[in-house]
Amino acid sequence: MLRRTLLATAALGLGLAFGGAAMAQDKTKACWVYVGPIGDLGWSYQHHQGLLAVQVAYGDKVETAYQENVPEGADAERVLTQMALSGCDIIFTTSFGYMDATNAVAAKFPNVKFEHATGFKREHPNVSTYNARFYEGRAVMGTIAGRMTKSNKIGYIGSFPIPEVIQGINSSYIHAKKVNPDVTMSVVWAYTWFDPAKEADAAKALIEQGVDVILAHTDSTAPLAEAAKTPGVIGFGQASDMLDYAPSPRVSSIVDNWAPYYVKQVGAVLDGTWAQTDTWAGIGDGEVQIGAITEAVPAEVKAEAEALAAKIASGEYHPFTGPLNKQDGSVWLADGVVANDGELAGLNFYVEGITGDIPK
Amino acid sequence: MLKLEKRPSPSQFWSRATPVLAVVLTMIAGGVMFAVLGKDPLVAIRTIFWDPLFGEFAWYLRGQLLVKAGPLILIAVGLSLGFRAGIWNIGAEGQYIMGAICGAAVGLAVYPTDNRLIFPLMVVAGAFGGWAWAMIPAILKTKFNTNEILVSLMLVYVAQTVLAMASTGFLRNPEGAGFPGSRNFSSYPAAANPELIAGSGLHWGGVAALGVVVAGYVLLQRHILGFHIKLSGQAPRAARFAGVSPPKLTVLCMGIAGALAGMAGLFEVTGPAGQISIDFNVGYGFTAIIVAFLGRLNPVGILLAGLLMALTYIGGEMASTNLGLPSAAIQAFQGMLLFFLLACDVLTNFRIRLAKREAV
Numbered sequence: 001m002l003r004r005t006l007l008a009t010a011a012l013g014l015g016l017a018f019g020g021a022a023m024a025q026d027k028t029k030a031c032w033v034y035v036g037p038i039g040d041l042g043w044s045y046q047h048h049q050g051l052l053a054v055q056v057a058y059g060d061k062v063e064t065a066y067q068e069n070v071p072e073g074a075d076a077e078r079v080l081t082q083m084a085l086s087g088c089d090i091i092f093t094t095s096f097g098y099m100d101a102t103n104a105v106a107a108k109f110p111n112v113k114f115e116h117a118t119g120f121k122r123e124h125p126n127v128s129t130y131n132a133r134f135y136e137g138r139a140v141m142g143t144i145a146g147r148m149t150k151s152n153k154i155g156y157i158g159s160f161p162i163p164e165v166i167q168g169i170n171s172s173y174i175h176a177k178k179v180n181p182d183v184t185m186s187v188v189w190a191y192t193w194f195d196p197a198k199e200a201d202a203a204k205a206l207i208e209q210g211v212d213v214i215l216a217h218t219d220s221t222a223p224l225a226e227a228a229k230t231p232g233v234i235g236f237g238q239a240s241d242m243l244d245y246a247p248s249p250r251v252s253s254i255v256d257n258w259a260p261y262y263v264k265q266v267g268a269v270l271d272g273t274w275a276q277t278d279t280w281a282g283i284g285d286g287e288v289q290i291g292a293i294t295e296a297v298p299a300e301v302k303a304e305a306e307a308l309a310a311k312i313a314s315g316e317y318h319p320f321t322g323p324l325n326k327q328d329g330s331v332w333l334a335d336g337v338v339a340n341d342g343e344l345a346g347l348n349f350y351v352e353g354i355t356g357d358i359p360k
Numbered sequence: 361m362l363k364l365e366k367r368p369s370p371s372q373f374w375s376r377a378t379p380v381l382a383v384v385l386t387m388i389a390g391g392v393m394f395a396v397l398g399k400d401p402l403v404a405i406r407t408i409f410w411d412p413l414f415g416e417f418a419w420y421l422r423g424q425l426l427v428k429a430g431p432l433i434l435i436a437v438g439l440s441l442g443f444r445a446g447i448w449n450i451g452a453e454g455q456y457i458m459g460a461i462c463g464a465a466v467g468l469a470v471y472p473t474d475n476r477l478i479f480p481l482m483v484v485a486g487a488f489g490g491w492a493w494a495m496i497p498a499i500l501k502t503k504f505n506t507n508e509i510l511v512s513l514m515l516v517y518v519a520q521t522v523l524a525m526a527s528t529g530f531l532r533n534p535e536g537a538g539f540p541g542s543r544n545f546s547s548y549p550a551a552a553n554p555e556l557i558a559g560s561g562l563h564w565g566g567v568a569a570l571g572v573v574v575a576g577y578v579l580l581q582r583h584i585l586g587f588h589i590k591l592s593g594q595a596p597r598a599a600r601f602a603g604v605s606p607p608k609l610t611v612l613c614m615g616i617a618g619a620l621a622g623m624a625g626l627f628e629v630t631g632p633a634g635q636i637s638i639d640f641n642v643g644y645g646f647t648a649i650i651v652a653f654l655g656r657l658n659p660v661g662i663l664l665a666g667l668l669m670a671l672t673y674i675g676g677e678m679a680s681t682n683l684g685l686p687s688a689a690i691q692a693f694q695g696m697l698l699f700f701l702l703a704c705d706v707l708t709n710f711r712i713r714l715a716k717r718e719a720v
Binding site: 031037065066067068069071072073074075077078079081082083085086097100104160161162163189191192346358359 | 416417420421424427520524525528529539540544546628632633634635637638639640642674677678680681682684686687688
């Protein structure tokens with residue numbers, strides 16, 4: 001008797017699973033791969049907000065799935081293959097390190113669309129790339145940092161020395177220096193996207209050096225939590241608004257708003273118009289948002305920062321406008337010349353005035 | 361009342377039965393956890409343990425099981441020799457990284473020469489890299505009596521920094537537009553470690569793992585060195601009287617473990633991972649410690665334990681994507697496995713007796 005019940009239960013379970021799989025065939029399935037946990041309250045959290053927006057926008061027409069904490073490398077390739085096999089129609093791979101894995105799996109599944117965030121390889125017609133102009137937000141944060149620092153020392157927690165991060169470092173420094181010629185910047189490399197302990201250590205090291213404004217390029221709230229322990233030290237929300245730390249140490253933030261892009265691309269799959277693209281949207285497109293500037297910042301600094309954001313949004317000003325020299329003193333951009341996208345996408349040097357070396 | 365009574369000698373039966381019992385208990389406790397999370401426990405357990413082996417996509421996932429288990433087994437067999445002799449090498453992760461770097465460096469140095477000897481040479485270099493890294497704690501222990509647990513563990517972090525230097529500096533792909541990471545070995549056939557039979561997931565690392573299991577078994581059962589290792593662990597004084605030199609044994613055990621970990625790193629970097637990158641290591645060196653104990657420090661046991669561990673990873677990923685289980689729940693599930701194993705070990709060394717209440 002017991003054995004028969006067990007078998008019946010197993011059969012029922014199998015039936016349910018197959019029923020589920022069959023239903024999935026009718027719906028469009030959109031899948032996401034995250035490098036951190038969705039509870040990081042930063043990068044991965046923000047991508048997950050995009051997934052939720054897709055659910056709201058299309059309701060029953062779209063089924064969603066995701067996997068968090070996927071290491072970059074061999075594991076990513078397996079997770080992507082599993083997703084493609086299990087019926088995902090479009091897969092968003094949301095970290096730079098998934099680049100080779102995304103292209104390798106895309107070659108095997110020509111009918112599945114792949115969208116890789118922050119990368120540059122589109123080796124197959126079913127791979128698109130998308131990115132946000134985070135450096136535009138950094139220009140605004142840099143301006144606030146330059147005005148707010150009392151020690152004239154600002155710090156930057158770098159994740160990996162890749163062009164996207166170097167853009168952010170340069171942009172922050174250029175705009176801090178513009179409003180405060182005495183400012184110096186120290187960069188600490190954490191070599192991780194998400195590791196609260198390491199991020200906190202990096203913040204601690206910077207504070208011990210006398211830094212009183214911290215910019216972070218990692219995904220957790222740990223640098224802000226560390227800043228909160230020392231009075232007078234401020235920081236910014238990164239990737240997500242991180243309002244829990246407002247009004248101070250979090251005085252403003254760069255918010256990545258992926259929702260419009262995800263809704264648009266999943267919609268394109270639904271109506272059959274999806275085509276390979278390379279998107280790089282910024283403040284003007286609403287993909288990069290500046291989180292509310294709190295009362296910890298004087299009104300005139302707030303106005304100055306908001307004016308800069310507006311000028312960037314309208315296209316009137318580009319954060320990388322000459323005259324700008326490279327760290328070694330040679331000319332990068334002559335007076336009035338604006339950096340082109342190709343150059344920025346491969347940026348691998350600091351601008352003049354930043355001390356230290358990019359890890360080589 | 362239950363009472364524990366120490367066995368005169370560890371029970372052979374329970375030594376073999378506890379891993380099975382631990383797996384069953386993990387399934388039960390894990391099932392309860394999944395149920396609390398609102399998922400059907402039967403479906404979740406089936407997704408983790410059954411689907412990767414016999415489910416719809418088993419043809420792909422079975423191969424992935426070998427990919428994941430290969431390095432675990434290779435490293436764990438090496439570690440088990442030391443663990444048996446009471447030599448605690450905790451730094452296999454670092455030896456794995458250094459092996460990958462040394463082996464990859466040899467291959468990249470001769471790029472793009474085509475010669476059959478390149479790959480074997482890289483394997484030797486990989487083994488050498490791991491061996492040399494393990495020699496640091498081994499020699500410090502034998503010469504200065506330092507603690508090999510601490511030294512080998514700390515060297516993991518040094519190795520991670522060397523890895524970051526390698527991927528942003530001396531091994532960086534000169535055609536990679538400034539992005540960190542070496543050339544991809546999949547586009548350099550003479551140095552690549554592809555699947556031996558397409559779709560099987562079996563590469564040279566898997567073959568080496570099987571070979572090492574056999575060699576480890578023969579060593580422990582038939583060879584005088586195996587006898588010395590076992591004797592040193594069980595009765596260090598007796599071992600010394602039998603002519604075993606503890607320093608020699610330390611150097612030997614650490615060296616074998618290091619060389620095997622280094623080889624595992626080389627097979628991984630040239631195969632599934634494809635390239636040296638900053639976060640190329642994903643913790644095989646640490647997980648292998650669990651695998652070694654799960655397999656009772658016995659090569660055949662380690663083979664099974666490695667496959668089981670790989671199954672929980674791959675099944676866990678499936679459960680995470682298909683059922684929306686948080687990845688933390690999967691990690692907790694894997695943690696339970698180790699917890700129950702250690703808890704069940706009581707049965708190997710103790711006997712549970714029903715104690716009669718004393719007459720008043």
